[in-house]
Amino acid sequence: MSNKVKIQTTQDGSPTLYSSTYDQTYHNPGGAVAESRHVFFERSGLEDQLKQDDPITILEVGFGTGLNLLLTMDRHLAHGERQPIHFHSVEQDPIQTNIARELDFTPFLEHGTALDLLPGIFENLHDGYNKFSFWDQFDFTLFKGAFEDYHPDKLKADFIFHDAFSPDVNPELWTGETFEKLASLCSRKAVLTTYCAASAARGAMCWAGWTVARAPGALGKREMTVASLDASKIEAMGLEQVNNERLAHRYEIEDFD
DSSP: OOOOEEEEEOTTSOEEEEETTTTEESSOTTOHHHHHIIIIIITTSHHHHTTSSSOEEEEEEOOTTSHHHHHHHHHHHHTTSOSOEEEEEEESSOOOHHHHHHOOOGGGOSOHHHHHHHHHHHTTOOSEEEEEEETTTEEEEEEESOGGGOOOSSOOEEEEEEOOSOTTTOGGGSSHHHHHHHHHTEEEEEEEEESOOOHHHHHHHHHTTOEEEEEEOSTTOSEEEEEESOHHHHHHTTOEEOOHHHHHHHHHTTOOO
């Protein structure tokens, strides 16, 4: 599927893309950067981890504009490139290089170096694994293809960014099988975050063995979702768990009409 996009400016001044194919924007119209920081950095605990020295492995479902990678690279540079970071992402339909060149996140980054690298990522991508090395302590792998064809070797992610288009238009990335596969690609204490608060998506996570919790959403959105395979991790974050057993059962009997 060819994804037709055009650039739009969100309310915090940061750019996003509108997809006519999916009839959705890639980010919250209230603020692309604000949403990403809230959902994937603040609520997950990643922001604090990026100030430490321990290695971090991130797996993102839906590379999109590359914003989450840019924000991670920017924090890495801001903290002196102290820790090894391994960033993995999956994208079936990457944007064109000329679109990437027009995405200006400069006002939101401390280090423009990260933004300068973005267009080069989209150039000459081939199907499968595309590997990049940024600085001594930061590497990036972009898998161009469907998530169902993604089978990385020995990946154990510490953080999962589930950033696909919504379940209404991209249902295959919100199934129990998808979250079961993600569970196999992460460490036991990994944290998964997503902007989505749909009961069916949460039910799929619960069915796949994740402990799921509510968290305040970004930019006035009432809720988002945080999950981990380790219930104690969710408890330590002080978040309110959903009724995991009930939602898993509802998912199993397809009771989300």
